Amino acid sequence: MSEYILEMRNISKSFAGVQALKEVSIRCKPGLVYGLVGENGAGKSTLMKILAGAYRADAGEIVYKGAIRDQASTAEIIDSGISIIYQELALVRQMSVAENIFLGREPRNRLGILNLGELYDRAGELLKRLGIRLNLRLPVSELTIAQQQLVEIAKALSQNADLIVMDEPSAILAGSELDQLFRIIESLKLQGVTVIYISHRLEEVFRIADEVTILKDGELVATRPIGELDRATLVEFMVGRPLDEVFPQTEHEQGELVLVAEDVSTDTILAGVSLELYAGEILGIAGMVGSGRTELARALFGADPLTGGSIKLAGGGEARWGSPAQAINAGLALVPEDRKTHGLFTALSVRINVTIPILSSLTRLGVLKRAAEEAVVRGAQERLSIVMSSSDQETQFLSGGNQQKVVLAKWLSTDPAVIILDEPTRGVDVGAKFEIYKLMRQLNDRGIAIVMISSELPEIIGMSDRILVMNDGRIAGELAREEAGEARIIELATMGGSEAALT
Amino acid sequence: MNQTANLFGGKSKRDSRARAVFLRRNGPIIMVYAFILLLVIIGITQSERFFTERNLTNVARQSAFLGIVALGQMLVILTAGIDLSVGSLVKVSILVSAIVMNGESGNVLPAIIATLGLGVLVGLIHGFLINELRIAPFIVTLASLVILRGIGLTISSSPVGKASREVMMFYVQKIGPIPVIAWMFFVLIVLTMLLLRYTVFGKYLFAVGGNIEVARLSGVPIKAVRYGVYVLCSLTAAVTGLLWLSRMGVGDPAIGDGIELQTITAVIIGGTSLFGGRASVLGTLGGVLLLGITANLLVMLGVNQFIQGLIQGVIIVAAVALYKQEGD
Incomplete structure (x- = not known):
């Protein structure tokens, strides 16, 4: 043998x-x-x-x-x-x-x-x-x-x-x-x-x-x-080419407060989470799987009902939402963790996937303007360099990176003020990853606030301006970019429940 | 040979891919229509009575009766739902319209309003139970099938009421060589195509059927979409009840049984997925015609009516089995 x-x-x-x-x-x-x-x-x-x-x-x-x-x-x-x-x-x-x-x-x-x-x-x-x-x-x-x-x-x-x-x-x-x-x-x-x-x-x-x-x-x-x-x-x-830098950097100052969550609790796991989000920043959310990161994203987006606390837009006064539809109207977007079950209509075309949240704005007298739909898709395709055979292509036949770009394109079409990204680069190849990072920085430059949940610590540390570490449904600690290291994050993420509650 | 392949390699590769996509999307429909063509050829060669104006007019009218409800059923199935109650609703509709009309021309409008109102009401109840009480569409409409049939048979177990003269005339009216009822079906086909292609509601139907959670997270008003689609489907049943009145002239409680299964069959033969998110108006039309022509042909050829059911069953299994092969 x-x-x-x-x-x-x-x-x-x-x-x-x-x-x-x-x-x-x-x-x-x-x-x-x-x-x-x-x-x-x-x-x-x-x-x-x-x-x-x-x-x-x-x-x-x-x-x-x-x-x-x-x-x-x-x-x-x-x-x-x-x-x-x-x-x-x-x-x-x-x-x-x-x-x-x-x-x-x-x-x-x-x-x-x-x-x-x-x-x-x-x-x-x-x-x-x-x-x-x-x-x-x-x-x-x-x-x-x-x-x-x-x-x-x-x-x-x-x-x-x-x-x-x-x-x-x-x-x-x-x-x-x-x-x-x-x-x-x-x-x-x-x-x-x-x-x-x-x-x-x-x-x-x-x-x-x-x-x-x-x-x-x-x-x-x-x-x-x-x-x-x-x-x-x-x-x-x-x-097939060298990649110079993995995490693109930009210098920017902290913008105005855009969103405040106070003492948010849900049936899922969240037990009193508070956070503030500022324009033009990336707020990284770290923590173990099951620590409540995804649940926080869903709560912020109105996908799960709150059992306590409140989520408000700053500036906009008392804007509140109880459903994703209302959250979208308030200027929020959620790129979910599980692309195939929560992010994409896998059996439907790229076109409907990208335009679904803004369809009603693409009509005249109740009739969809096909040209306007195509323009939105083309714009997204150029901006995010999505590789597809046509806007009719079903998203299940796209690669993981391109699927993720379609989900991003969908939410960029709504022109949000706050984008929540739950594991934005999971199952995405190195090249597309870098493009997504660059896109995040561009969004920051336009004043858009980003909440980024990630299991990849280098990504959290490399991209975030501030980092919240979650543990057992609570915020175990906040770290500024300078003080964040993998060891410190893991320490906060794995502390016993009682200790976590003290911080 | 080799050189040719190189020269045209890029193009033919693209062509073959485009062909593969075209076939995958349209294969079922092409097959259904090919089968219809085959049946027509059999009809023409095997029966003298098949290809006569009288018979084709009949086939067109019968197809319209089934087809209008099938369009509503298709929209519901597109959202990954199902409506088992349409047959019973047709029954109650013909009874209500016949009783309200009672043979008086002056009562035609009230009868139409009452019947369509009934359709809207039933659709809203379905939407309410599915949306607010979160009961599966299958269960909701199964209950509704039984309840509406019970109501129908309670109203009367023998023919009641009467159509007005105009309503009875409506059944035989033609524009050109084609019955008005078939024209109606044709208009509804076009409207449904436009609905699916050019309206937000149409796109939302795909979204809800494609993945209801993604639809919710994308801000699609799921409840409104489901209320809408069940009302539309019930309305197609109510309209068909009115058409049956025009054909029968009286409120016949025997009408309507089994329409739910026939419409579901037509929709499935047409390549619409029971799991939602995929629908084809032309496919559904093909399914309706296939069922209609098969039934007609079997009668023309003098085949025992019990064997007809068996043959229809075989067609369903064969059609769906063929798509599965095509899909891979």
């Missing part, structure tokens, strides 16, 4: 005339971690879906465990020891954590009847071994997205795989959960398991990968041992 557990040779694949992969080859040895990087649309996911048997390659061959693999069913591939954790969570929301982990492979007794006791015992053992603390009997719908991701990982590991593909597992993990993931990967390596790790976050690739393969526009750019790469070269490989 060869020293490689997996060889994918000269794989090509095209969809409806678009070449997604062109003669891409990768080789993996047992017990190593392979980073697979590239911008969105580079072909990483397509390559992995071919490995998983979800797509059939147009050309090329897959040699797995020394034998050429023919087209096989998903079940056969899982049985052969390949396990794939997709970006999109594939859990049954109504079923419990343990049931999800053993879905399709439930332990049964001799009569073929489900053995629930064994199911929960085995799930418990597995989670314990992985150091994941979760209530096994909780339906998955009750978990945070990050916890769901951990369940997904546990599910893959329960299949005793020899090769595990993780497609951006870290996109929704932060802080301690990420450390936990890396510990799991390290222990897998020791057991001789091969891991293919797809990520946008280069720090992670450097931290965990032994070898890195870079794809661009469906072609293989390079495969290098991690030791031969530094961050700058890797970025250059990915985008």
Whole structure:
């Protein structure tokens, strides 16, 4: 048997005339971690879906465990020891954590009847071994997205795989959960398991990968041992040009007060959050997943009802809102965390996605002016350099970065005074990330106040003028840009509840 | 050969992509119309009576009866809802209009107002239960199907009331070779297309059906949209009740049963997704014509009416199975 557990040779694949992969080859040895990087649309996911048997390659061959693999069913591939954790969570929301982990492979007794006791015992053992603390009997719908991701990982590991593909597992993990993931990967390596790790976050690739393969526009750019790469070269490989600075800076003074939230509480998790927001600034919101960051964004935007406290526009007097529609009228915009379920109509055109909040202003005598709609879309396309085939294109066929730009375009069309960005660069490639940062600065220059929630500390520190750290539904502390360091933020974010309440 | 491929590589690639997109969007509709064409050819070759003015006029009129309600049903399904009550509402509408009219010309206007008012009322009740009490559209309109049918049969289990002379004449009137009722359907088709393409309400229907949470977070007035769409759908049923009165001449309580399933079938055959966010007026028209012509043809060919149901069922499954292949 060869020293490689997996060889994918000269794989090509095209969809409806678009070449997604062109003669891409990768080789993996047992017990190593392979980073697979590239911008969105580079072909990483397509390559992995071919490995998983979800797509059939147009050309090329897959040699797995020394034998050429023919087209096989998903079940056969899982049985052969390949396990794939997709970006999109594939859990049954109504079923419990343990049931999800053993879905399709439930332990049964001799009569073929489900053995629930064994199911929960085995799930418990597995989670314990992985150091994941979760209530096994909780339906998955009750978990945070990050916890769901951990369940997904546990599910893959329960299949005793020899090769595990993780497609951006870290996109929704932060802080301690990420450390936990890396510990799991390290222990897998020791057991001789091969891991293919797809990520946008280069720090992670450097931290965990032994070898890195870079794809661009469906072609293989390079495969290098991690030791031969530094961050700058890797970025250059990915985008095809050097990126001078990651966080664009501008000098500006604090503007006027635009929004005041006092003692905001909700049914969700918020317990008395107060904040002030000034024109032209970026207020960073840091904190662990589940600390109430997203809930704060939703409360500010009127998406969740307040059980206490108030949110007011400064200057505008007593403007208040109880629904997103009213918040939009008051000049707010929310770019939500979960683009596909809260941000985009994925099956609808770019046009309707961009114009939906301002449709009524694009009419004459009740009739929509198609030319005006197109003008809005064209303006957004030019301003944000959105890559699309036409304004009729369904947003599900855009890359992650372009999808995010469409969501941004939608909210810029409303000409807001306050924009709340919840994880604005999640699942966005390096090039598009930089464009989003630049856009944020341009908005600042026009006096727009930005609230930015992010799990990426470099982004929080690099972009924010002030940083609020959330912990358990409260503000654990405020840091000025100068005093903010990763250690200080993590300290505030992870303090025990009682201490947090004191600050 | 190789050179040609290089020279035109870029263009043909774009063409094939555009073709793929066109096919994916319009494949179902093309298939439905191809099937209709096939049926027409079978009709012409296999039956002397099929391709006669008299028969085609009948098909057009029957299609209009089903089609007007199917348009309303399509709008509701576009929002990821469903309206199971339309058949029962047609029944109550023909009874109410017949009773109010009572054969008097002077009562035509009051009868129309009463019937349309009933449609608006039923639509508002549906909207209220779905919006304010958050009951699923399926449940709300299922209850309404049963309740309205009960009301209809309580009003009378035998024919009541009477259409006025003008109303009865309306059924046979033509403009050119085409019955006025078919023209009405045609106008409503055009209006629905314009509604979906050129009005804010139309776009909001797509938004609510596409993803209701995204719609809410985008400031779409979800409740107003749902009130609107259920009222529109009930209105199409009320109008169809009036048309049935013009055909029957009396308030016949046997009218209306099963229209809900026929309209849903037509909408689905037309490529509209039951999950919302996608709709096609031409597709729905195709679905209506396909059902209408199939039924007509089976009668022409003297096929047992129980087998008709079976054949229609096969058509539904075949049509939907074909789209699924086309979609991939």
